[in-house]
Amino acid sequence: MQLNADQVQNALPWDSLIEALREIFVRADVRSPIRHHHTLEVPGEPAATLLLMPAWIEGEYLGVKQVNVFPGNNTRHLPGLSSHYMLSCGKTGRPLALLDGNELTARRTAAASALASQFLSRADASQLLMVGAGRMGRRLIPAHMSVRPIQTVQVWDRNEAAAAALVAELTASDIDARVCSRDQLQEVAGTADIISCATMATEPVVFGDWLKPGAHLDLVGSFTPSMRETDNVAMQRCAVFVDTRAGALSETGDLIMPIREGAIGADKILAELAELCRGQHAGRAALADAEQAVTLFKSVGDSREDLAAAILAFRNQG
Known part of the structure; x- marks a missing residue:
């Protein structure tokens, strides 16, 4: 077959x-x-x-x-x-x-983010910001919408024409979608319940100071030690979860860089996806002040x- x-x-x-x-x-x-x-x-x-x-x-x-x-x-x-x-x-x-x-690969990656979101985002999350309008963005949006009551989707991309094209596709499917312009990113990120990033960035695109209480940050793009989508502040501020510790600690700059710079230690990772699925960690529900906690999930892929x-x-x- x-x-x-x-x-x-x-x-x-x-x-x-x-x-x-x-x-x-x-x-x-x-x-x-x-x-x-x-x-x-x-x-x-x-x-x-x-x-x-x-x-x-x-x-x-x-x-x-x-x-x-x-x-x-x-x-x-x-x-x-x-x-x-x-x-x-x-x-x-x-x-x-x-x-x-x-x-x-694209579908299982998006599904892993959605699975993590079931443990880590607030159950009432309704505002999604998609950072990156490429192949993964087109799959991450419906994946997240399948597990949370998303009402509006904002799309940001360095190429605003790419963001507009994706928004047009979403609108044609009766999704309330809007383009987040280049100068609106901080403002929109500050109101989003879930921010999903799938870019090829080597410098932070979304910053920890922008995240509102109760937000969930989903990082998909960085898959080498020189790539990162968020900054040290986000890693310090958030409750951090990964798909696999071994992969995340060896492959993504989102963790390698802040650890190398002394901003966090490897013990900042609270659990990996298997531990969430097995009930060894309850995710957001296990965090102090769970409703206001800011969570982060970083994936690099798992066979x-x-x-x-x-x-x-x-x-x-x-």
């Missing part, structure tokens, strides 16, 4: 996908080794990167995502990144499905999420 991007999207409705992620984080028989990074020399061009992300459920399913990053493709007007996911039987090794990896999404897509197409 082979599933293209549209088929993957249709096979992964938000409610089912979020629940699938919750279930896989609870299971004790899931194995998810640290991702493999390999550098590939490309004659006459920039070096490429091969990423392999395996995970399996003993005796049930085995999966691996292959991500190919070829910077030289820019000169060919081709995407620099491509990926696919191979799902196999965990008993025989027989291949079961080959899935488009880009759509699988268990890919596996859960691939299994769900396979079953829904079976």
